[in-house]
Amino acid sequence: MHATLTHPRVNLARPQPALAPDVESFYHLPHGEHTGKACQGTACFAAKHFNPARWAEANAQNPRIYCLGECFAAPAKGQTHPRPPVKVFSREGIVLGRIAAGGARTLAAYEKFGGYGALQQALGQTPEQVLAAVEASQLRGRGGAGFPAGRKWRAVASQPAGEKYVVANADEGDAGAYIDRYLMEDDPHALIEGMILAGYAVGASKGYIYVRLEYPLAGEVLRAAIAEARAAGWLGARVGGKDFDFELEVYTGHGSYVCGEETSLLRSIEGKRPEVMARPPYPTERGLFDNPTLLNNVETLVNVPWIVTHGGAAYAEMGFSKSRGTKALSLNSLFNRPGLYEVEFGVTVRHIVEDLGGGLRGGGQLKGVLIGGPIIGIIPPHLIDTQLGFEELAAIGAGVGHGGVVAFDEHTSIPDLMEHVFSFGAYESCGKCTPCRSGSGRVEEIFANALGGDATQADLQECRELVVALKLASLCGHGTGLARFAESILRYYPTEIEPCFK
Numbered sequence: 001m002h003a004t005l006t007h008p009r010v011n012l013a014r015p016q017p018a019l020a021p022d023v024e025s026f027y028h029l030p031h032g033e034h035t036g037k038a039c040q041g042t043a044c045f046a047a048k049h050f051n052p053a054r055w056a057e058a059n060a061q062n063p064r065i066y067c068l069g070e071c072f073a074a075p076a077k078g079q080t081h082p083r084p085p086v087k088v089f090s091r092e093g094i095v096l097g098r099i100a101a102g103g104a105r106t107l108a109a110y111e112k113f114g115g116y117g118a119l120q121q122a123l124g125q126t127p128e129q130v131l132a133a134v135e136a137s138q139l140r141g142r143g144g145a146g147f148p149a150g151r152k153w154r155a156v157a158s159q160p161a162g163e164k165y166v167v168a169n170a171d172e173g174d175a176g177a178y179i180d181r182y183l184m185e186d187d188p189h190a191l192i193e194g195m196i197l198a199g200y201a202v203g204a205s206k207g208y209i210y211v212r213l214e215y216p217l218a219g220e221v222l223r224a225a226i227a228e229a230r231a232a233g234w235l236g237a238r239v240g241g242k243d244f245d246f247e248l249e250v251y252t253g254h255g256s257y258v259c260g261e262e263t264s265l266l267r268s269i270e271g272k273r274p275e276v277m278a279r280p281p282y283p284t285e286r287g288l289f290d291n292p293t294l295l296n297n298v299e300t301l302v303n304v305p306w307i308v309t310h311g312g313a314a315y316a317e318m319g320f321s322k323s324r325g326t327k328a329l330s331l332n333s334l335f336n337r338p339g340l341y342e343v344e345f346g347v348t349v350r351h352i353v354e355d356l357g358g359g360l361r362g363g364g365q366l367k368g369v370l371i372g373g374p375i376i377g378i379i380p381p382h383l384i385d386t387q388l389g390f391e392e393l394a395a396i397g398a399g400v401g402h403g404g405v406v407a408f409d410e411h412t413s414i415p416d417l418m419e420h421v422f423s424f425g426a427y428e429s430c431g432k433c434t435p436c437r438s439g440s441g442r443v444e445e446i447f448a449n450a451l452g453g454d455a456t457q458a459d460l461q462e463c464r465e466l467v468v469a470l471k472l473a474s475l476c477g478h479g480t481g482l483a484r485f486a487e488s489i490l491r492y493y494p495t496e497i498e499p500c501f502k
């Protein structure tokens with residue numbers, strides 16, 4: 001017997017329910033159009049000298065908008081349909097291949113690239129075979145933590161049969177990252193196929209795509225693609241005529257960076273105030289509506305059809321060390337050639353900066369690079385021969401993160417960057433932990449004072465202590481990431497920091 005489509009809490013035809021006042025007060029952004037709004041994200045901060053008036057406009061805006069996913073045109077002001085250059089430099093264009101070849105927004109276009117062939121193939125196999133292929137691929141999560149995807153899939157598959165969920169984390173809020181945005185807008189069926197394959201492998205019959213509010217076109221395109229997939233028999237009861245049901249729904253976020261954290265995201269879908277929750281239990285055991293839930297980010301899931309078609313071993317042949325396969329990178333407007341590029345793990349940061357990005361615009365001098373968002377360690381120029389890999393970047397205090405690459409040139413003041421990142425951190429804190437709720441705002445204040453010439457060595461010492469507290473007493477990566485960022489700044493840029501404190 002195939003599982004029946006019983007989802008008492010889910011009505012696919014319903015609009016998203018209104019939020020309770022105590023839930024709504026958590027979020028920053030009203031639903032509606034963001035075209036024409038100026039962005040205050042870190043890629044726009046790095047590029048503010050290109051257009052100071054636009055940056056001033058972003059700073060005057062309330063509520064703030066942190067990252068529109070247009071970092072290639074930073075400082076950005078929401079355009080209607082902006083498109084970055086897209087190129088594949090890996091042996092296989094697994095993630096960006098279709099977009100580089102013109103995109104596959106419709107089912108017909110996706111089928112020309114062999115779309116849904118992996119699902120057809122998988123439905124002739126057992127779920128265990130699909131799961132084994134993902135394990136063999138050594139695919140790791142592309143949303144930040146780099147957790148082995150196969151281990152997560154196995155954990156959900158091992159839970160007793162019953163209601164299970166697959167959730168795509170499309171809350172790409174890390175400033176500088178615009179990978180998932182264009183995957184959803186220009187290749188939506190790859191995500192849908194990846195999610196159906198995941199559902200088949202782990203025994204789930206329902207999926208959600210949690211799309212951030214700042215990406216309205218992505219939500220629109222995905223809803224149309226889901227309707228196409230359903231009409232073609234790839235969604236709904238008896239997928240592909242087999243004994244397997246799977247339904248999919250888009251859930252639009254409400255404008256909160258912290259909803260990219262998994263427990264927060266799931267609570268957001270449930271209509272609860274999305275504060276971060278302590279783990280365990282992990283979502284793989286008790287996730288959405290208390291059921292086992294597989295949560296992967298968009299790029300992770302987009303890799304899956306290729307892995308199923310070509311086998312896990314073929315995927316694992318690419319990349320290096322413990323980082324296998326390819327990674328999509330999004331380069332900001334400081335580069336001569338900003339854009340979306342797919343590379344194999346193992347290339348150096350220097351290769352990304354100099355060969356892919358073509359160096360910095362206007363002959364700018366590289367002051368540092370952030371890969372994967374603002375709450376991660378910065379890479380100073382003397383370390384750019386480090387290879388792109390989870391462990392390799394972690395060893396220098398940085399990370400792969402989401403893969404957004406934000407370069408800073410000589411126009412960026414490092415104390416100003418500290419103030420910017422901690423202002424973002426304080427604004428987006430969920431408020432659960434004291435060092436994050438209060439401490440990040442205090443670090444912002446200390447650096448604002450330092451920039452005004454009104455800070456002492458005692459303030460700097462207080463800042464160092466707050467960073468330690470953030471590192472030790474934060475429940476989620478928001479607080480610990482802020483600490484990692486601050487540690488890297490204090491370690492690598494003492495000559496810019498120390499003189500600001502009397």
Ligand code: SF4
Binds near residue numbers: 258428430474479
């Ligand atoms: S570290 Fe910050 S965002 Fe994370 S749970 Fe604590 S208060 Fe919330």
